[in-house]
Structures are given as C-alpha cells and as structure tokens.
Amino acid sequence: MDSAASFINxxxxxxxxxxxxxxxxxxxxxxISFKAKKKLRSESGRDPGRLHKFAVTIAARNEELVIGQLIQSIKNQNYPGELIDIFVVADNCTDYTARAAREAGAVVRERFSKNRIGKGYALNYIFQAIEKDYASNQYDAYLVFDADNLLDENYAARMNDVFNEGYRVITSYRNSKNFDQNWISSGYALWFMHEAEYLNLPRIFTNNSCAVSGTGFLVDADLIKENGGWIHHLLTEDIEFSVSQVIKGDKIGYCRDAVFYDEQPVTFKQSWTQRLRWAKGFYQVFGRYGKNLFRSIFKGKQNKFSCYDLAMTIFPALLLSFLSIVVNGSFFLAGIFEFMEAEETMKATMTAMFQSLGWMYGILFILGFLTTLTEWKEIHCPGWKKVAYTVTFPLFMLTYVPIAAAALFKDVQWKPIAHTVVKSVDDVR
Structure with a gap:
C-alpha cells in the first residue's frame, strides 16, 4: 500500500x-500588469487628429428587450455622429428584435437559416450586406458587439486612438451589467476583468498579441475584405479568428480605456450550456489550428511567443485536472473494495485530493482577489458583495473541469442565451 500512496503523491x-x-x-x-498600470495613461494614438468612420455591427437573436439600450449608448458616444452607422442583423428571430432595432435608429437586415446557425454566419451576412449596399460610405473599421452590450460614452473615441496606432484588430475592457446578481454572474465578470487587465494588458505592454473574447472589438474593414468576409464558423468564432490572424502575423491590440458592459448568465443551466459550447469550440480550434500554432512557435518568423500564448489558451489543460480526479478517485475506490488492508491508500488518496483542490482553490482565489482589489472602482455593486464573490470565484472556475470533460464526448450545438437585464449605462454605474 505504501507504493500506491507514493504513486498518488x-x-x-x-x-x-x-x-x-x-x-x-x-x-x-x-x-508586468502592475508595472503597466502605473505607466499607461489615457493617451491618444500617434495620429490623434484623424477620426475614422465606423460601422457598428450587432448580431442579435431574440433581443427585443435589450437592443434598444445598446443602440442608445452608441448614439450617446462622445464622437461625431456622422462617423458612426449602426447595423443590426436580426438572426433567426421569432420576436420583435428587428422592429425594436429600427425604432431605435439602426439599419436592420433580417436573416433566416435552418442550417447555418451561429454568430459567425450572422456576422458574415451583415458584412456582405454592408459591402454590397453601403460601399460608398467607405468605412475604415467595424465595431462588433452583442445585442446585450452597453458602451461607455468614450468607447468609440478611445478605440479610434488605438486604431491610429496601426493595429488592425483591437479588443477592449469587458465589464458587466449584472456583476451583483449572484456567484455565477460575478464569476464570469471577474474572469473577464482578469483577462483584460492581467492577460491582454501585459500582452500589449510587452509588444505581444492579445486575443478577441466574444464581443467588444474592432476589426479593420480591409482585413474583412482580405479574408473574403467573416470566414470563422467554429463554436468559438472569436478565438478561431484570433488564432488565425496571429498565425498570419497580425498582432491584436488592446484598449483598456474603451469600456463596455456585458450581461452574464445567472443560472447554472445557462452557464453550463454556454461554457460547454466554449469548451467544445476550444477543442475544435485546437484540432484545426494547433499544429500550425506549435509550428509557428519554433519556425515562425514573428509572433513566436504570441503563438505559444494562444496555444496554451486553447490547450485542453483542464483535462489534466479531470485526469487527476479520475486517477485519485480510482485509487480511493480501490481502497474501499480492499477494506481494512487499504486504509493507508485511502488516507493518502484523500489527503492528496484535498491538497490538490486546496492548491487550485488557493491559486484561483489569488487571481480573483487581485482582480477585485485593482478593479474595485470598476465593479459596480456593494463592497460586501465584492468581497463575498471573491470567495466564490474559485468555485465558479472549478466547475469548468466537469464542463471540459463533458465537452470532450458531447455533440454540442450553438444555442442562444436569453438576455433580460434592461439597464442603461447610468443604471449600471
């Protein structure tokens, strides 16, 4: 039994x-992030005098409750109104999303397809429609949002500044509309803040590439033309797009002063469905692009570290945690069936399992604690909730382990998440 305990350890x-x-x-x-936070300030780009023309694109499916607030926040931008046009694709909608978007002042196209389902197809549809019907407007870039988002009034101006620095793709600071609803919504929100300030900020500070995360990003109109539209249709089209562009040599920028607010799921069932799709999508991206990413790490002429960074982002590392649980659990069960002779094996296995969980919880708690501490003013809820959700953040993150395992075997399809948090930017603050 000593050998079994030694093996587990x-x-x-x-x-x-x-x-x-x-x-x-x-x-x-x-x-690096601590250093970058001290050095970086809200500064305009290398060509602060140039104001670009943007086409805002919104893919919406049954979003009649929230889309009006997003469009209003776009209209409230501290940026010349004639340089921002708003386009909505009402994608397979069965409600009044199209009507609500038109009444709010957007150009709306309706799309229906039973076979090509997902945000990637909706984005390609609206990009093609803009290119066909509004080519004379000569947009410099697209701003891409989900219908449940809200924009800080300086969002477009700050993205314009960074666009002037030469980046063809730029992501932004992702805050949340409903941080304070429960441990699930706060778990999402803390992770997105951590991703923004402790992954994307040090990436850009060290001249490496960031990664697009779902929504709230800018893409150069010429890049869309070069690609022949939006050609990314895996379950996680955002990370697929990021990986594809980095392999090609692009560096994705980050604008920490462009803040938008996103609505997070509040039930575990919604969260499981969404994150199951994300996990499956990461497997898909790893299967399609993993070989080229790893080749670029060793043989690429540029972006070598960015390729490693993205390879680790899509690498199915959570399966190692699942494997560890399976191995430890197997030894524990073996100890039960061997009765009294297995007492030491069971004791060693239990100790090892609790130690592993303790280490994982501790590391995740530190991540959540530091993010809460440094982003305290950006988290809009009572102080006691901020502290409480720092404690539950590791539990939220640990639920990714069974999700990652289930995604490995389950056939996952894209499913919409209902958005019901009707707020303005002032309401969030």
Missing part, C-alpha cells in the same frame, strides 16, 4: 509541476 506532483511549467508566464504577466 508523485502523480499529483507531476500534474501540478506540468501546470506550473506551461503557465508560469501568466504569473510573470501579473507582475
């Missing part, structure tokens, strides 16, 4: 060291 240590080896750079990123 060594196995868990090996898994832990592998995690540390693969993701140690993200610990370094956190220290």
């Amino acid at each position: 060594h196995f868990n240590l090996a898994v832990f060291l592998l995690f540390i080896t693969l993701y140690a750079y993200q610990i370094v990123y956190m220290f």
Whole structure:
C-alpha cells in the first residue's frame, strides 16, 4: 500500500509541476500588469487628429428587450455622429428584435437559416450586406458587439486612438451589467476583468498579441475584405479568428480605456450550456489550428511567443485536472473494495485530493482577489458583495473541469442565451 500512496503523491506532483511549467508566464504577466498600470495613461494614438468612420455591427437573436439600450449608448458616444452607422442583423428571430432595432435608429437586415446557425454566419451576412449596399460610405473599421452590450460614452473615441496606432484588430475592457446578481454572474465578470487587465494588458505592454473574447472589438474593414468576409464558423468564432490572424502575423491590440458592459448568465443551466459550447469550440480550434500554432512557435518568423500564448489558451489543460480526479478517485475506490488492508491508500488518496483542490482553490482565489482589489472602482455593486464573490470565484472556475470533460464526448450545438437585464449605462454605474 505504501507504493500506491507514493504513486498518488508523485502523480499529483507531476500534474501540478506540468501546470506550473506551461503557465508560469501568466504569473510573470501579473507582475508586468502592475508595472503597466502605473505607466499607461489615457493617451491618444500617434495620429490623434484623424477620426475614422465606423460601422457598428450587432448580431442579435431574440433581443427585443435589450437592443434598444445598446443602440442608445452608441448614439450617446462622445464622437461625431456622422462617423458612426449602426447595423443590426436580426438572426433567426421569432420576436420583435428587428422592429425594436429600427425604432431605435439602426439599419436592420433580417436573416433566416435552418442550417447555418451561429454568430459567425450572422456576422458574415451583415458584412456582405454592408459591402454590397453601403460601399460608398467607405468605412475604415467595424465595431462588433452583442445585442446585450452597453458602451461607455468614450468607447468609440478611445478605440479610434488605438486604431491610429496601426493595429488592425483591437479588443477592449469587458465589464458587466449584472456583476451583483449572484456567484455565477460575478464569476464570469471577474474572469473577464482578469483577462483584460492581467492577460491582454501585459500582452500589449510587452509588444505581444492579445486575443478577441466574444464581443467588444474592432476589426479593420480591409482585413474583412482580405479574408473574403467573416470566414470563422467554429463554436468559438472569436478565438478561431484570433488564432488565425496571429498565425498570419497580425498582432491584436488592446484598449483598456474603451469600456463596455456585458450581461452574464445567472443560472447554472445557462452557464453550463454556454461554457460547454466554449469548451467544445476550444477543442475544435485546437484540432484545426494547433499544429500550425506549435509550428509557428519554433519556425515562425514573428509572433513566436504570441503563438505559444494562444496555444496554451486553447490547450485542453483542464483535462489534466479531470485526469487527476479520475486517477485519485480510482485509487480511493480501490481502497474501499480492499477494506481494512487499504486504509493507508485511502488516507493518502484523500489527503492528496484535498491538497490538490486546496492548491487550485488557493491559486484561483489569488487571481480573483487581485482582480477585485485593482478593479474595485470598476465593479459596480456593494463592497460586501465584492468581497463575498471573491470567495466564490474559485468555485465558479472549478466547475469548468466537469464542463471540459463533458465537452470532450458531447455533440454540442450553438444555442442562444436569453438576455433580460434592461439597464442603461447610468443604471449600471
């Protein structure tokens, strides 16, 4: 039994060291972020006098409750109104999304398809419609949002500044409309803030590429033309787009002063469905682009570290945690069936399992705590909730482990998430 206990301890240590080896750079990123926060200020780009013309694109499916607030926040921008046009694709809608968007002042196209389902197809549809019917407007870039988003009044101006620095793709600071609803919505919100300030900020500060995360990003109109439209249709079209562009040599920028607010799921069923799609989509992207990413790490002429960074982003590392749980659980069950002779094996296995969970909880707590501390003023809810949700954040993140395992075997289809939080930017604040 001593050998079994020794094996469990060594196995868990090996898994832990592998995690540390693969993701140690993200610990370094956190220290870089502290330095970057002190140095970077709200500054305009290298050509602050140039104001670009933007086409705002919104893919919406049954979003009649919230789309009006997004369009109003776009109209409230501290940016010349004649340089922003708003386009909505009402995608397979069965409600009054199209009517609500038109009444709010957007140009609306309705799309219906039983076979081509998903945001990627909707984006391609609206990009093609703009190119066909509004080519004379000569847009410099597209701003891409989901219908449940809200924009800070300086969003367009700040994105314009960074666009003047030469980036062809730019992501922004993702805040949340409903941080304070429960442990699920706050879990999402804290992670997106962490992603913005502790991944994308140090990436841009060290001249590496960021990654697009779902919504709230800018893409150069010429890039869309070069690609022949929006050609990314895996379950996570955002990370597919990011990986594809970085392999080609593009560096994705980050504008921390362009703030938008996103609505997060509040039930575990909604969250499971959404994150199951994300996990499956990451597997799809890894299967399609993983080989080229790893090749670019060693043989590419540029973006080598960015390729490694994105490879680790889509690498199915959570399966290592699941494997660890399976191995530890198997030894524990074996100990039960061997009765009294297995007492030491069971004790060692239980100790190892609790130690592993403790380490994971502790690391995730530190991530959530630091993010809460540095982004305190950006989190719009009572102070006691901010503290409480720092404690529940690791639990939210640990639920990714069974989700990642289920996604490996389950056939996952794109499904819409209902959005019902009707707020203005002032309401959120």
